Amino acid sequence: MNIKPLSISTILLSGLVSFSTIATTEVAVTVDDTATQETKFNAYLETLKQEAKEKGITDATIQAAFKDVVFKPHSVKADNNQPEKKLTLDEYIPRAVPAWKIKQAKRLYHEHFDDLKRIGETYGVQPRFIVALWGVESNFGRYTGNHNVVGALSTLAFDGRREALFRKQTIAALQIIDEGHISAEDMKGSWAGAMGQCQFMPTSFLAYAQDGNNDGKKDIWTTTADVFASTANYLKTEGWDDKYTWGRQIQVPHGIDPELQGRDAEKGKYLQEWQKLGITNLDGSSLPKLNEDIKAWLIMPDDEAGRSYLVYNNYNVLMHWNRSYYFALAVSTLADEIVDKN
16 A cells, blocks of 8 residues: 655654654655555556557567656646646637747648648648647647657556546557557657647547558658648548638627527527527627528637637537637637638
8 A cells, every 4th residue: 555655844743753764764655655656557567568469469569669668657647737727718819829829820821731732622621720720739740749658648547547548548559659650769749648740649540640641651740741631631520511610709698598508419500590699790790691501509618708609510520629618719719810822
């Protein structure tokens, strides 16, 4: 049984032992706990290796993937200490989509336009949304994480809080290496195992990653064409429709029924139905009358006092990518700042 050592200040206040005894005792317990943890972790790795073998992963891949794997306390600490402070959208959007990021997004959009146009047409996704996701997820590939993915995932599986999830992700990571898309040494990602410039978890990689430049590999770490194609494939597979955008910021009448909010299927209404309920564009003008009306959902992430939006199904697809209203609105906001050529 691991016993957490009492703090020095707590024991000193009790007046039970001397400072020298405290220091010696605490170090001994900490070292013993660490050694026990490492032993248990190494034993757990053997169960992962055995499962991998049973699922057809080669011995060479298993040996290479686990060669330098050690317990990663940082991953456990980060998983247990997610940020609690909640920003409002008025605070969050300028931070997530600052002017410099908009400028970079426009530049990179034009720089990679040939690939983006080709991939956008292949998958039916507007290129500006591909670039926006790229920018919000990894700052256009600059921040992808430098953690050993197999090590991070094995640690989180061993921790036990969400063992089934992270054990599955570990096996998926091994399959990716085994298929030759990346070496074990080069498979780097976040503390939680999200990988590459589009920050796919390993199971998402297996489901959605694409070879965008036809070189036989799906490289979301260094090959932008693969990043773009993988992003577009995810969106299209989850229901993206390039005939439409994501939604619009709107004004709602004071005292609107809060039960109208939400993205449940039955809460979707056509734009003109929302118009009749007193909802307008942000500038007070009428909602558009389209040849083919589109269903929209009302969301007010910061309650009625904050920003309000009518969102379309494409926004719901962005929520499949990341279940955060704020994340999806950051991507949508950045996409709106990028002008399509077509």
